Amino acid sequence: MADAKEPKPEFTRKVIEAGGATVNLCFQCGTCTGSCPSGRQTAFRIRKLVRRAQLGFEEDVLPSEDLWLCTTCFTCYERCPRGVEIVDIVMALRNMAVRQGHMAEPHRKVAELISKTGHLVTLRDQDKALRGKLGLDETPPTVFSDSKAQEEVVKIASLCGFDKLVAEGGK
Amino acid sequence: MAKYGFFLGCIMPLRYPGIESSTRAVADALGVELVDMNGASCCPAPGVMRSFDQTYWMAVAARNLAIAEKMGVDIVTICNGCFDTLFEVAHKLNHDEELRAKVNKILKDAAGVEYNGTVTVRHFVELLHKEVGVDAIKAKVKGDKPLKAAVHYGCHFLKPSNIKKIDDAERPRIFDDLVEAAGMDSIAYKDKGTCCGAGGGVRARTPDVSLKMTKENLDNMTSAGVEVIVDCCPFCHLQYDVSQPQLKDYNIPVLHLSQLLGLAFGLDKEKLGLECHQVKVNL
């Protein structure tokens, strides 16, 4: 028989501090997994993820692809009979995972665009033309029309270390 | 009626500007005054940004809230993602002084502003239902050509319901009421309340998984004989509109509620931006 893994309460504590305060309420009923639209298409089992976070199995949780299969639909969160705030736990774990370099390139690119421009998509010539045709300002009245406002958003990224985090891919 | 700060976000103004022009026209027709929030940014998107860094996510959202606060207006959005971020961050900051002080320190350094916790964030569907009302909307509807409509609530309009408190998360009526007021038949279909498949960064990171979820929804809609999908979120809108040509066997037109109301009110079709949809809209 394989050796049972020892729980690591230090990591559980970190999860709680990072926003997963309800992780210890889970009693493994599986209502969450049964409700999960992503788990219906994949081998992702949110119940297991919560259990591993609860036991502090950091090395199973943070590098896992499963952590990124949650669409944050909140169905499990709504239905959990123990009031486990499952999406908050997923978010806490993801925040920790990216700091260990588990950052997918498509996500990194989106984050980089926001941190540099304040929007998650670009304004192309075709968008301007269409906006004009619809009677809208060609450039929307957002940070794209106001360089001072855009600088403020860029500054927030730098004060939070977000620009560095995405430039270095979390490493 | 009160004025509202119209929060644009990203996908609507930059990829489906027809939703923006429709929303402005419909609000105007219903006497809802929308004012621009000059200098606003991405909400920022909950899927990737909240996943990466919740402090950054809150600080950028707080800057957007502070813009509305300075204007003395509450915010309205037509996007579930923007609603999720702005509502949730406002909920946290309006109730937690310590957290607000922490975020305000960043805001002060970056933008010389503070957020004092006074803004309420509304979703356009909820605003129309509560402040304008189904009857006032019905009174504007011209013609009657009921189609079988699949109302897609998406995830973040109603959920998490413990803080949003808009309607029952499992069996809601609020959005169906508006779609029916617009003359459509809102029909039942399997797993109606489920995710479009795009959220949480899943569309960007694992597009195959995202597409499988969308396909299952489209199959359920097809079995129910759906003729049009009506959404209340530009990201769900994009997911249904862009995925159908990718999946090939589907051809169900996709309308945002604002576009549906624009059509139902007989507003200038040219201004609804339907021609930039991937799935042709011939309604």
Ligand code: SF4
């Ligand atoms: S539904 Fe709640 S209590 Fe049940 S397994 Fe999932 S997280 Fe645990």
Ligand code: SF4
């Ligand atoms: S919030 Fe995530 S884990 Fe929960 S049901 Fe939705 S996709 Fe699954």
